[in-house]
Amino acid sequence: MSAIAGIFFLDGRPVDRLVLERMVGSIAHRGPDGEGTWSEGPVGLGHRMLWTTPESLHEELPLVRKSGDLVLTADVRLDNRDELIAALGITSRPRQEIGDGELILGAYEQWGERCPEKLLGDFTFAIWDRRRQELFCARDHVGVKPFYYYRSDRVFVFASEIKALLCLPEVPRRLNEVRVADYLVLGFEDKSITFYREIFRLPPAHRIVVGREVTTVRPYWTLDPTREVRFSSDEEYTEAFRELLTEAVRCRLRGAFPVGAELSGGLDSSAIVGVARKLLGNYANTQLQTFSAVFEDIPECDESQFIDAVLAEGGVEAHKVRGDRLSPLADLERVLWHEDEAFFSAGLYLGWAWCTTAHRHGVRILLSGEGGDSVVSHGIAYLTELVRKGRWRAFAVETGKLSRLWFYSPWGYVLNHGLKPLAPQPLRLGWRMLRGHNRLRWWTANTIINPEFARRTSLLERRQVLGQKWSEPVRSLREDHWRDLTSGIHPFSLEVADKVSAAFSIETRYPFWDRRLVEFCLALPPEQKLRGGWTRLIMRQALVGIYPEKIRWRTDKADNWPNSIRNLLMLEREVLDEIILKNPQVIEEYIDVASLRETYHRFVSKGTPSDALAVWRAVTLALWLRQTGLSP
Numbered sequence: 001m002s003a004i005a006g007i008f009f010l011d012g013r014p015v016d017r018l019v020l021e022r023m024v025g026s027i028a029h030r031g032p033d034g035e036g037t038w039s040e041g042p043v044g045l046g047h048r049m050l051w052t053t054p055e056s057l058h059e060e061l062p063l064v065r066k067s068g069d070l071v072l073t074a075d076v077r078l079d080n081r082d083e084l085i086a087a088l089g090i091t092s093r094p095r096q097e098i099g100d101g102e103l104i105l106g107a108y109e110q111w112g113e114r115c116p117e118k119l120l121g122d123f124t125f126a127i128w129d130r131r132r133q134e135l136f137c138a139r140d141h142v143g144v145k146p147f148y149y150y151r152s153d154r155v156f157v158f159a160s161e162i163k164a165l166l167c168l169p170e171v172p173r174r175l176n177e178v179r180v181a182d183y184l185v186l187g188f189e190d191k192s193i194t195f196y197r198e199i200f201r202l203p204p205a206h207r208i209v210v211g212r213e214v215t216t217v218r219p220y221w222t223l224d225p226t227r228e229v230r231f232s233s234d235e236e237y238t239e240a241f242r243e244l245l246t247e248a249v250r251c252r253l254r255g256a257f258p259v260g261a262e263l264s265g266g267l268d269s270s271a272i273v274g275v276a277r278k279l280l281g282n283y284a285n286t287q288l289q290t291f292s293a294v295f296e297d298i299p300e301c302d303e304s305q306f307i308d309a310v311l312a313e314g315g316v317e318a319h320k321v322r323g324d325r326l327s328p329l330a331d332l333e334r335v336l337w338h339e340d341e342a343f344f345s346a347g348l349y350l351g352w353a354w355c356t357t358a359h360r361h362g363v364r365i366l367l368s369g370e371g372g373d374s375v376v377s378h379g380i381a382y383l384t385e386l387v388r389k390g391r392w393r394a395f396a397v398e399t400g401k402l403s404r405l406w407f408y409s410p411w412g413y414v415l416n417h418g419l420k421p422l423a424p425q426p427l428r429l430g431w432r433m434l435r436g437h438n439r440l441r442w443w444t445a446n447t448i449i450n451p452e453f454a455r456r457t458s459l460l461e462r463r464q465v466l467g468q469k470w471s472e473p474v475r476s477l478r479e480d481h482w483r484d485l486t487s488g489i490h491p492f493s494l495e496v497a498d499k500v501s502a503a504f505s506i507e508t509r510y511p512f513w514d515r516r517l518v519e520f521c522l523a524l525p526p527e528q529k530l531r532g533g534w535t536r537l538i539m540r541q542a543l544v545g546i547y548p549e550k551i552r553w554r555t556d557k558a559d560n561w562p563n564s565i566r567n568l569l570m571l572e573r574e575v576l577d578e579i580i581l582k583n584p585q586v587i588e589e590y591i592d593v594a595s596l597r598e599t600y601h602r603f604v605s606k607g608t609p610s611d612a613l614a615v616w617r618a619v620t621l622a623l624w625l626r627q628t629g630l631s632p
Contacts (some may be wrong), residue, residue: 001364001498001507002061002075003030003048005159006126007168008135010212013154015044023157023164024048029338030075030160030502038062038071043128043135045073052364052507053077054256059099070108074125075145075160076100077507079251079514084118101125108136116207116220120515121251124202126158135210141221142513143191143204143491146498150199156210161499162199162340172198175630180590181457183342184449184617188488189466195341195624197632204491225482229523237528238542240520245542248514249275252367260363262354263290263318265306266557267539268372272511274546276367277315288316289363291354293323301563309548319361321353327571328564328616332623338503342624343496346564346616351500359504366501370493371512374484375521376539379530381480383417388475401533405555421473448596448614453589477526485522561609568612569604576600576615579622587622 005023007015020037024046028035031048038045047061062073078084078100085091088106090098100123107115108127116138124145126137137158139147149158150171157168165171174197182190191203202208205221231237253259253276261273273290280286290311295301301323311318328349335352336342358366380402386395395418403410454460474480494510501508511517521538528538540552568576580600584593596618603611 001030001052001502001505002050003027003046003160003164003502004073004075004124004126005046005164006073006128006135006157007042007044008128008156008210009042009154010152010156010210011154012042014041015039017044019168020044020046023159023167026164026167027159027161027502029505032505034060036061036073038064038073040071040128040130043071045071045126045128047073050364050505050507051256053100053254054096055099057256058097059101061101063099063101063105065105065109069130070105071128071130072101072105072108072125074101074104074123076104076121076123076125077252077254077509078103078119078121078123080120083120087118113207113209114220116205122509124160133212136207137202137210138207138220139202139204141205141515142510142518143494144498144510144513146495147202148194148199149202149208151210151215152198156215161502162194162196163337165199172196173628173630174198175625175632177453177590177632178457178462180621181449181454181459181462183344183621184590185447185459185463186344187463187466188492191488191491195630201491201495223482223485223518223522225478225522227519227523228525229520230525234528234541237524237538241538241542244514244517244520245271245511246275246279248511248517249367250279251514252365252509252511253279255365257364258289258362259286259365259367260289260291260358260361261367262369263292263307263310264369265292265303265310265551266369267536267551267554268369268512270306270310270369270547270551271372271539271543272367272369273310273316274313274543275511277313278546281315289358289361290316290318291357291366292318292320293350293353294320295324295558295560295563296322297324298563298566301558301560303558306548306551306554309550313548319357321350321357323350323353323560324563324567326350326353327567329568329572329575329619332620333627334503335500336620336624336627338499339496340499342617342621344613344617344620345493345496346613347560348496348500350560351497352503355500355504355506358506364506366506366508368497368508368510369512370497370510371490372539373536374487374490375512375518376536377477377481377484377521377529378535379477379526379537380417380535381474382477382526382530383413384421384474384480385476385526387418387422398530398533403533405533448591448599448618450588450590450592453591477529478522481522481529485518559609561612562607564616565603565607565609565612568615569607576619579619580615584622586625587618590621591618 031050033051034049036047045062051057062071064071084103107118122140122144124139124147148162150165157165159165176195176197179193179195192200205219207220208217263269263273276288280288292307294304326349328346399410399413531537599611599614603615
């Protein structure tokens with residue numbers, strides 16, 4: 001977790017060093033271990049350093065080639081260092097002296113604009129190429145490292161956080177109403193949009209080349225939905241999965257400071273802790289620290305029995321925070337400053353608590369099980385695939401076993417994964433019309449968005465275009481899995497989590513989002529994801545001995561919503577009343593206030609998660625708009 005920033009004046013003006021330093025200073029929390037700036041004529045690059053890996057202790061950025069023709073700034077952790085060192089022919093020097101930034105610069109020299117294709121890990125970087133008078137930038141495959149930018153006819157400016165861009169006077173500070181509309185209906189498919197007009201995110205797996213006349217943005221990698229992995233036995237599949245997950249964790253343990261891991265008690269975080277504990281057991285005086293939230297006063301949220309089962313196997317130093325004593329709105333003003341935007345996750349306060357505790361114990365690297373559900377896949381869409389192939393007996397058997405294990409009506413599986421996917425789209429649309437559903441009226445009635453605002457932002461049309469890949473029923477499990485993995489919600493979630501980690505100078509790493517593991521899991525046969533009613537089968541089979549059996553075969557998962565609902569009503573009622581009932585003016589142009597108040601009263605009386613989420617979105621948006629004072 002470091003920080004990058006830069007300016008390229010396309011009209012030839014020289015960079016004001018004070019403005020560049022102000023940009024870098026605004027994101028100093030991301031890198032407390034050093035600051036660097038470089039400028040030459042119309043170009044300036046900046047960096048804040050956070051030491052995490054052994055190599056970073058010896059690295060200084062921005063990095064300037066001896067010839068002066070290439071300059072790099074980067075936030076990076078590379079996982080294929082040995083491969084790159086060999087390919088670039090720099091094997092004569094000690095590896096610990098070769099920084100990841102130097103490897104990226106060497107890769108650009110050797111492969112040019114194709115260099116991101118050769119990199120494995122989490123990264124975002126910018127390279128000034130004096131010979132070509134171009135700025136070349138790229139972002140990692142899944143979007144772990146953020147990259148924001150603004151471009152006009154006169155300037156291109158970029159940074160790890162939006163607040164750094166706003167240090168430049170000519171960057172506009174105007175509200176992007178289209179993003180407000182997306183936010184209110186949980187729209188995530190636009191991977192470049194932000195709450196600021198004309199400020200964009202570089203999508204994951206994309207590069208951007210900025211010249212004085214032309215700027216091009218294009219992908220350098222796409223996830224291949226046609227690739228298949230075929231082995232001859234379950235044992236070969238599970239061995240391959242175990243090796244890939246172990247390697248993904250091993251790469252992310254590379255550090256020069258204490259390492260921690262989130263531990264919720266679920267399959268994913270417990271797997272990461274189990275693998276990391278075994279790997280760290282090979283090193284003397286190295287112990288994994290774990291961070292968990294417990295809910296002693298709210299048993300339906302509490303996972304202590306599973307957390308303690310993992311801890312009982314030893315090899316870790318455990319830290320627990322009382323989640324039942326925390327409010328989702330706690331310290332929200334500070335959180336919103338770090339986030340730069342309103343955010344949708346009402347459970348973010350738990351991550352904030354973990355990072356607070358981790359920072360206090362000197363942890364700079366935090367492993368997370370985030371992404372496990374999507375990367376491994378529950379495999380439920382295999383039911384639809386069985387129906388489409390006419391394998392009705394297999395469908396019936398699998399449905400029966402699922403319903404018994406997961407306590408869900410078999411008729412629900414039949415309806416949602418058997419009958420609905422087979423119905424032609426005209427039939428589905430006709431049924432809705434017969435029931436009197438005007439598409440916009442029906443859709444907006446199920447949200448708190450102001451219908452007039454939805455029309456003004458062409459929200460329905462926009463959603464139809466962005467959601468095109470979701471409009472047709474899936475035909476196979478692999479297609480459903482690919483849709484999930486390429487959904488825009490993942491980079492949004494990673495960016496929100498990034499700001500929390502950055503607030504405490506912590507780098508969160510995600511083993512499940514390792515590109516090799518993602519590609520492997522997508523390519524698996526469906527029977528490795530769902531069989532005999534067991535979802536995520538390959539992971540359950542591969543991790544024998546990695547964590548306790550009571551976790552490996554668990555079929556339930558605690559829901560944090562009861563805690564969020566209770567504490568919102570118990571600790572934050574005054575704030576909610578003030579915004580929703582007394583002073584909603586800042587959001588009334590975007591939100592149907594009458595609908596919001598109706599939702600709020602229902603939330604107070606019944607406490608349903610859907611109503612809680614709607615209230616959360618409205619209140620967070622209002623507080624953020626008040627804090628920033630933004631208007632269109």
